[in-house]
Amino acid sequence: MNILSISVLAVVTVIICVMLKPKNAEISVMLGISCSVIILIGVLTQVSAIVTTINQIIASSGISVDYIVILLKSIGICLVTEFAVNTCKDSGSQSLASNVSLAGKIMVTVTALPLYSDILKTVLSLAGN
Numbered sequence: 001m002n003i004l005s006i007s008v009l010a011v012v013t014v015i016i017c018v019m020l021k022p023k024n025a026e027i028s029v030m031l032g033i034s035c036s037v038i039i040l041i042g043v044l045t046q047v048s049a050i051v052t053t054i055n056q057i058i059a060s061s062g063i064s065v066d067y068i069v070i071l072l073k074s075i076g077i078c079l080v081t082e083f084a085v086n087t088c089k090d091s092g093s094q095s096l097a098s099n100v101s102l103a104g105k106i107m108v109t110v111t112a113l114p115l116y117s118d119i120l121k122t123v124l125s126l127a128g129n
Helices: 005-022 025-042 047-063 064-089 094-111 114-129
Strands: none
Touching: 005 025, 025 064, 047 094, 064 094, 064 114, 094 114
């Protein structure tokens, strides 16, 4: 799925949702969520190219695989969180969107804790402790 297809699908869906909202808000929300899921599935087919490139970078740079795993998990958490937050906002639930956003930030922080630990160890070793 290319960006032109995604954009056209999104714009057409928004137009239909705007027309449906006054008469049937529930269908409008479901249509918007359905379109979002279709776009997400279409984009996820590109993940294999990303993984291949990251594997090449790891092989050529000597970066620890653990760091790459943390990076990929964090990116995944951010993408899922953004999707959920936007869906909540579109459905009119700002407080739920804020809670999901906070949960995503906490999960990224927890995921990165091993990285913080390694950085602290490196700093302490450079300081001579």
